[in-house]
Amino acid sequence: MNxxxxxxxxxxxxxxxxxxxxxTLAVIVFTTIYGIGVTWFLEASVIPMYTGGIPGLAQLFRDFMKFTLGWNTAGWEGLFLAMFIIITNIPIMLLGWFGVSKKFVIYSMLSVLIQATMLGFIPSINLGLSSESQALTATILGGILIGIGVGGALKYGTSTGGLDIIAQYISLKKGQSVGFISMVMNIIMAILGGLITAPDLINRGVLPGVTQTMAAAGIVISYTILRLIITTIVTDRLHTAYQFTMVEIITDNPKDIVS
Incomplete structure (x- = not known):
């Protein structure tokens, strides 16, 4: 003992x-916060919102199969989300392994396994956010929690995997904001998600008075982009690992300094 x-x-x-x-504790805690933001807030909203990154792509493909192809995904939806997240992250982890940091990737792999479990198998809890009038609340709270999860993980030298690793790679090479890079990549996902889910929202009468596909898609896109902006702000507030400072040196002997 001594x-x-x-x-x-x-x-x-x-x-x-x-x-x-x-x-390790940071990865577990912040990934759990991230998973709660997605599962209990975004997924609970009657208006579809996409979390972004690889989980967002998983949501996008699931909705494409449900609403565009007309497949019944009820029995295997959770398994699909979990397997999609894990398999799609494999090549991205290889990029991070050689282009970012081996330790960074190892902790990111732990995060990916946790989020795959939460998004694939943890049931949603009814928090009273299943009506159209509560969509804004789900957007704000979900965006804050996801931002805390992503930003907190990055602050401790890891990530929630997926597109965050690509964004971190670009951030290291170009000095750009991680949150901004992620937002640009995810806006495209929001647009596609809006176009895919709009017909179903109109058919179910979720948006009273909205009968045009583009109008319904615009509402989905607007909520998702608002969520992305909130997440980006929170992420950049927490992520301080790569802030750059310019130092200007005035000297009569530049060759000595360079050498």
């Missing part, structure tokens, strides 16, 4: 082990 106490107090524990424990 050896354990001494080891916990040692410099090697403080430098090597403690940071990894904190990072």
């Amino acid at each position: 050896k354990l106490k001494n080891w916990i107090r040692s410099n090697s524990y403080e430098r090597s082990v403690k940071p990894e424990i904190k990072r």
Whole structure:
């Protein structure tokens, strides 16, 4: 017992082990927050909203099969979401492994497994957000929680996987905001999702007085983009790992400094 106490107090524990424990706990906590934002808020909303990233792509393909192809996905929807998230992340993890950081990818893999489980198998809880009048509430709260999940994970040197790894790769190479890069990639997803789900919303009478496909699609796109903006703001507030500072040096001996 004394050896354990001494080891916990040692410099090697403080430098090597403690940071990894904190990072692991951060991945678990922030990915869970992310999953709650998607499952209990976005998925619970009567107006479809897409989380973005690989889970958003999974939602998009699921809705394409349901509303465009007319397939009955009730029995295997959760399994499809989970498997899509895991399989699609594999090539992206390889990019992150060689282009970002091996440790970054290892923790991101843990995050991917957690979110695949939550989105695929954790049931939604009725929080009273299933009416059209509560769609804005679901958008705001879901956007905040997802932003906390993504930004918190990035702050601790990991990510929620998927397009976040691509965004992090571009951020490292170009010095651009991770949240901004993710938003640009996800807006395209919002537009496609709006076009796919609009006919179903009209047929079910979810949007009273709306009978045009483009109008219904515009509402879906607007809510999703609002959610993306909220998530981007929260993500950038939390993610401070890559802030750049320019230093200007005035000297009579530039060759000495360069060398």
